[in-house]
Amino acid sequence: MLDDFFVRALLVGIGMALVTGPLGCFVVWRRLSFFGDTLAHSALLGVTLSYTTEINMALSVFVISSIVALILLKLQKKTNLPADALLGLLAHSSLAIGLVVIGLLATIRFDLMGLLFGDILAVNVNDIAVVWIGGAIILIVLKIIWKPLFASTVNYELAEAEGMNPEKYNAIFTILLAAIIAISIKMVGLLLITGMLIIPAAMARNLSDNPNQMVIFSIIGGLLSVIIGLFASLEINTPSGPSIITSGLILFILSLTKIKKKSQLNN
Amino acid sequence: MTNKNDTLVKLENAGVLVNDKWLVRGVSLEIKKGKIITLIGPNGSGKSTTAKITLGLYKNIEGKVEKFTDKIAYVPQKINIDWTLPIRVNDFMNLTSTLKNNEIDSALEITGTPHLKNKDLKSLSGGEFQRVLMARAIAKKPELLVLDEPVQGVDFNGEIALYELIKKISDTLNCGILLISHNLHVVMSKTDHVVCLNGHVCCSGTPIDVANNEKYQELFGKDISKILSVYEHSHDHIHKIDGTIEKKEN
Numbered sequence: 412m413l414d415d416f417f418v419r420a421l422l423v424g425i426g427m428a429l430v431t432g433p434l435g436c437f438v439v440w441r442r443l444s445f446f447g448d449t450l451a452h453s454a455l456l457g458v459t460l461s462y463t464t465e466i467n468m469a470l471s472v473f474v475i476s477s478i479v480a481l482i483l484l485k486l487q488k489k490t491n492l493p494a495d496a497l498l499g500l501l502a503h504s505s506l507a508i509g510l511v512v513i514g515l516l517a518t519i520r521f522d523l524m525g526l527l528f529g530d531i532l533a534v535n536v537n538d539i540a541v542v543w544i545g546g547a548i549i550l551i552v553l554k555i556i557w558k559p560l561f562a563s564t565v566n567y568e569l570a571e572a573e574g575m576n577p578e579k580y581n582a583i584f585t586i587l588l589a590a591i592i593a594i595s596i597k598m599v600g601l602l603l604i605t606g607m608l609i610i611p612a613a614m615a616r617n618l619s620d621n622p623n624q625m626v627i628f629s630i631i632g633g634l635l636s637v638i639i640g641l642f643a644s645l646e647i648n649t650p651s652g653p654s655i656i657t658s659g660l661i662l663f664i665l666s667l668t669k670i671k672k673k674s675q676l677n678n
Numbered sequence: 679m680t681n682k683n684d685t686l687v688k689l690e691n692a693g694v695l696v697n698d699k700w701l702v703r704g705v706s707l708e709i710k711k712g713k714i715i716t717l718i719g720p721n722g723s724g725k726s727t728t729a730k731i732t733l734g735l736y737k738n739i740e741g742k743v744e745k746f747t748d749k750i751a752y753v754p755q756k757i758n759i760d761w762t763l764p765i766r767v768n769d770f771m772n773l774t775s776t777l778k779n780n781e782i783d784s785a786l787e788i789t790g791t792p793h794l795k796n797k798d799l800k801s802l803s804g805g806e807f808q809r810v811l812m813a814r815a816i817a818k819k820p821e822l823l824v825l826d827e828p829v830q831g832v833d834f835n836g837e838i839a840l841y842e843l844i845k846k847i848s849d850t851l852n853c854g855i856l857l858i859s860h861n862l863h864v865v866m867s868k869t870d871h872v873v874c875l876n877g878h879v880c881c882s883g884t885p886i887d888v889a890n891n892e893k894y895q896e897l898f899g900k901d902i903s904k905i906l907s908v909y910e911h912s913h914d915h916i917h918k919i920d921g922t923i924e925k926k927e928n
Contacts, residue, residue: 440763562773565759572733572752572824573774619764620798 419539420531420641420651426542427595427607428633430549433626434591435612435633437584440564445495446483447605449502450592453479454601455509457593458526463516469541473593479505480585529600529652531641538597545594549587556580561622599652610659611636617666632662684710686822686854691741692731701727703740704878707871709822709854714844716865716885717858719875720897725858726755728875729824732856751820753811755827755858765799767791767810775818785817786810788843790836804831812840821853827860844868 438447457472464471479501486497513523525533553560563570563577570577592604599607611632612625619625640655686709693703702724709715709732717725731739733752759765771782786792789809794802802810808831815823825844829837845868848855859865865872865885873882874894881891888894 440760442760442762558774558776565763565765565770565773566754566757568730568735568754569752569757570774571735572730572754573750573818574748575774616762616764621764621766621769625764 416532416534417641417645419534419536421638422539423531423534423542423598424637424641424655425634426539426546427591427598428611428637429630430546430591431595431607432611432615432630432633433550433553434587435608435610436615436622436626436629437560437564438588438608439612439616441584443588444605444609445498445502446480447588447592447608449483449498449505450476450480450589451596451601451604452502453505453509454592454596455526456505456512458596459509459512459516463512468597469545469593472596473589475505476589476592477586480589481582484582484585525600526596527600527602528650529596529598529603531598531651531655532644534598541594542598545590549590552583552587556583560584599655603652603656606656606659607633607636610656610663614659614663614666617663617670632659632666635662684712686711686745686747687732687856688744688746689728689732689741690744692728692743693740694727694731694736695738695740700877702731702875702877705731705741705873705875706879707873707882709856711821711854712848712852713870714848714855714857714868715871715873716869717856717873717875718861718865718888719880723875724877725875726826728873729826729856729858733824747821749818749821751815751818751823753815753823753825753828755830757807757811759799761800767794767797767799767802770799770810771814771817773814777817781817785813788816788846789813790839805833805836808832809836809840812843816847816851819851819853821851822856823847823851823853824856826858828857830860 438444453476454472457475458468460466460475461468461471483497483501486492486501487494490497492500559570559575559577560580560583562573562575563580567577591608592601595604595607612629614632615625615628618628636655636659639661640658641651643649643658644651644654688708690706692705694701705724705728707715707728717728719725727736730736731743733750734743734745767786768782771777771785782795783792786795789812791806791809791813794806794810799807799810808828812825812828815825828844829840832840844855844857847853848868857869867885869885871882872885872888874880874888874891874897876897880897881888881893883891
């Protein structure tokens, strides 16, 4: 069964959706969409690193993304620049450095398109193992830190005052984000990974009135996006990664008709 | 005179410097089990800052803060909950602790908000939200309760009821309470110790001591300062003015 490329793609996609669902909710709640983008951009540097040193790609992407995330946390404390400016600075400079390094390695053949948009149909059994084992670890850690992380998401000061240690859990969450990007970059690419995080969660927000419900809907949305997207790409021969994201978008548009509780003041 | 076992938090000469400006400096106070300390002072005098120092929210401070408890509940002055987060009162009650359903119910009952349990947090009015914040803090059964202007946005009758409630919490939970008053000249009668701030400790002592203190009268004007003891019906014991509280019944 695992011989079939389509089954492998489905398995990887489902594994990813199970993890991006809950993580994506936190990305939306904490307004970290652009942060996810920044990490994904910096992943290019990680990929080139893996080509030059022959380290496992997921590992090198994870290391580079984590370093960029930690640099961001430091810069936020040291400078007066707003978070979005710092994110832009890190995103574009790490992307640029990644491309410069690729240029220097002119001898290595490099599939840039594959890197930007991923190729879920090309995954092997090894990739499935990385996604499922890595994903399971991410979910277990997330489950353990759920309460303090959620508390600090709702209100940082309240969480800190009542001994929830938000700084520590924010840092752990950042690492988890770097980890999901690392394990999924080969499948959906660095331009689309943030889409997998945000779109199902955004759809879920439209349908939910409490956090747990939103997480469940977000997972379901992600799973549906993967399944519909992959079947569509098979039937009408469209690129698979973008098809998954497009399916997610269609689900989001459908969810707009069922929006729960919108602020009267529209803020 | 200082029984370490009763002390929950102790500030010694504490101060915070932010952007070359002292938000507050030289604050010493001690919160003990079953006691209520009230902070008063004009806007920008460092009341909330002092509360945050007490809670350990500032990393770099001058002086010393010693905490002897982890069971802390905080009712902040302002709290912004993001719209992107769907959260009901019930979820909010469980934010930093895991409560049983009946614990949530009884805390909401005490603050007169049981009907709000399944409401979206964002749909509450200012006064309702204030009561829910209070309910959440009580439900945790803290040893130290820090209340930053807990009656703001609550109507007058509700205000008196909330002061009654604070008194009751102090009696039943035997917790130490740090209360910031939004009103310069109203201090609840059960207060054991008043600290009047104006960037530093202007004066402190029992409510009556502070009301009669010259510095306090200078700060707020004689006419206004008289009103301090409005809620001061049955205070019949005498204390020293300085920071140390030595309770001496009549």
